[in-house]
Amino acid sequence: MTDHSAAPNQKRPFWTIARKDAAAGFLFIAPQTLGIITFVLVPLGLVFYYSMHEWNVLASTFTFVGDANYQMLLRDPNLPPVLLASAIFSAGLVVLNLSLALLLAVLLDQKLKGIVVFRTLFFSPVVVSLVAWTIVWSFLLQANGGINGILAVFGIEGPNWLRTPTTAMISVVVVQVFKNVGLNMILFLAALQGVPKELYEAARVDGASPFKQFRRITLPMISPTILLTSIITIVGSLQVFAQIAILTKGGPGVSTTVLVYYLYQQAFQFNFFGYGSTLSILLFLIVAVLTFIQWQMRKRIVFYEN
Template sequence: MTNLAHDISKPRRTFWTMERRDAAAGYIFIAPQLMGIVLFVLIPLGLVFWYSLHEWNVLANTFNFRGLGNYEQLLRDPALPQVLAASAIFSAGLVVFNMSLALLLAVLLDQKLRGIVVFRTLFFSPVVVSLVAWTIVWGFLLQNNGGINGLLQMVGIEGPNWLRHPTTAMISVIVVQVFKNVGLNMILFLAALQGVPKELYEAARVDGAPRFKQFRRITLPMISPTILLTSIITIVGSLQVFAQIAVLTQGGPGMSTTVLVYYLYQQAFQFHFFGYGATLSILLFLIVAVLTFAQWQMRRRLVFYEN
């Protein structure tokens, strides 16, 4: 009787405690995102690595194990240095011009002027335009007898064949991409500028600081987190460029505009070397991961809030 009374008076432990219910609710909420990451990131990444160890010929219906043969071919590929150089030039040009122009536009458009919203919409509108349509239009403008050279002839200047010379072809592709996406970085910079406390500028003006010093000492440090974000987004996007190259230059003239993604496409889908194409995609993944990690590690020096 004593043991029975003790068992009755002892509170029962329920399995669904408050902590477990909260944990289960959290897992349910993140389950779709986790499934997306597993299905569309981790599994494809694992398959790409598996394909890079094989030589897969779709036309001959063969799938042969090569081990590290594709990676050895990568080290011996005579075209790879030129491809990496073109990728570096494109990325450096895009990052410098895109971010500089975006910051300049954001500063100019961060003014309380009549009709300023119209100009903000005008500069942002290319972002929502179809990438292929945008590139095709620019392809017509940059032809030897296109609109750009037509305007130059009106002022007595004979323009070059922009897409058929190695230097001007790379510059043209960079400019097309800058004008396409500069509005996105502009909006991010504009939002960051509007978040800077106005009291800091008022105090600087009282102390007699000129505008350039205010920009260097107040504006840049306060928007440094946005600068870091936009630099990561821009660099990653520049390494993944494909449509502009495919429509405008097809990697030419020669291989002057053959960036890594387009070279990957050629190897896998034009020459049907799917195993080697998968190896190039692994290289691209490593480059993006290393650059992103390096930028993130530099945040303590570059970002004001991390100091």
């Protein structure tokens, strides 16, 4: 009879197949993980740390103030109009950008001669320098600029676009829409070209009108792209800075002072770095909440999540 208990214990190798696979996986994600830690988590922690202090660069003082900056945030009389301006800018940008991008994508999703030229034409502003684009538009929107010059040809006296609260906000929104609409247009165009043509053929056989085909087939099939572009556009609208700084500098009054530009003013113009860090925390929370809400709405927006 064989005595199994007397068999020598075999040492199991440390680098098993499972551990090798796990190590390879960790090596692949290491660059991204280090990037997130270095450029996202650490700066976010430092911003929160700075928000608990008052940092005067000119006097070289760094004083712990606790929640004083957050108390100031609640009492700041300029914050409500700044948040309102941010909301108006974001709402106008999202509605106009997504609507125009989808319209252009539908029009350019045609097999016509020379259609590639028009696709390139509408996408070209995306690759143009943001500062150069905005400076050109600042000249066009002046009281004696190109826009009013064109209106004068038709006997229309144009307003001072960047010096009236209503027209200033509209101007900033339109400039931003024309700059980035090509990006969403390309995303929508790619989504439209991925819709199976057999669905449209079956719908036409059943007598569905073009509008009904668009509503019942096109929109549901491109709903994942609609969700993606809406998240990208909303987050981008809350981070706008260069257009405001060049076109209006937040004016007239605070009518175009969005949250990022207000943050810049407090931190780098008035040297309230602690309060500027507090505004950064507020901006982060707003973006996080809006992104979370949109992601939760995917069950109603994206057809395969229903």
